[in-house]
Amino acid sequence: MEIIGQFNLGFIITKLNNDLFIVDQHATDEKYNFEQLQLTTIIDSQVLVNPKPLELTAGNESILIENLDIFKKNGFVFKIDGTVGIENLNHTLHKKVALTAIPVSKNCIFGRDDIDEMLFMLQDSSHTMCRPSRVRAMFASRACRKSVMIGKHLSKSDMRRLVNHMGEIDQPWNCPHGRPTMRHLINLDLIEDNN
Structure with a gap:
């Protein structure tokens, strides 16, 4: 995209071929900053005095164990007991996993609700970085500021840096609060055709 200039100290006017676009400078930067926080931030943990055993279904237990690295990046640390569960195969809930540290942020x-939310998200996309909604909200607030x-x-x-950043992220269309980052203004061929 070619940079035309800034409009009203809040928007960047760009041109791609014969199309003009208006880019919201705050929403665009916020979306990029949010995505960077999502990708790179490792949340600090606070160790629990007493590990808390989690009663999980066999399926959720398996998902959790396969994705320990993702939970760790979100500040959750677990102790896995390899001996527990063998005698519990006939039960619906296992106590093989104990929570040993939880995320802290101000x-x-x-x-537990955050763990359950992550387990739900990881059911369809195992080994894919995900964040609980409260962490996403925290990152959205930080990115905005x-x-x-x-x-x-x-x-x-x-302006060039902000527009280039849009091209580096997967879904650049809305900021984390839902505000559009860019709108199509007009195709210049329409103006030329009317003259």
Whole structure:
């Protein structure tokens, strides 16, 4: 995309072939920052004094064990007891897994609901990085605060960086709060045809 310029200290006007687009500078930067936090942040853990045994179905237990690295990046640490479960094969719930550390982040306390939410997400996409909704909300807030604000004058290189970042992420269409990052303005052929 070619950078045309900044409009109203909040938007970047770009051109791709004969199409003009308007890019929201804050929403675009927020989406990129959010995606970077999602990919790279490892949440700190607080070790529990007493490990908490989790009663899980065999399926959920298997999902959890296969995805321990993803849980660890989210701040959850588990102890796996290889001897428990063999005699419990006829039971629907196993106690092979014990929670030994939970994520901590300022005023947010995470727990069993977050583990269950992650297990649900990992059912269809095992070994894929996922975050509980409360972690996503925390990242969205952080991304918003560190992003370029409306009203800030941008240099041409600043605009280029923001537009290039859009091309580096999978789903650049909306910020984490739902605001569109870009809209199509007009195809210039329509203007030329009317003259």
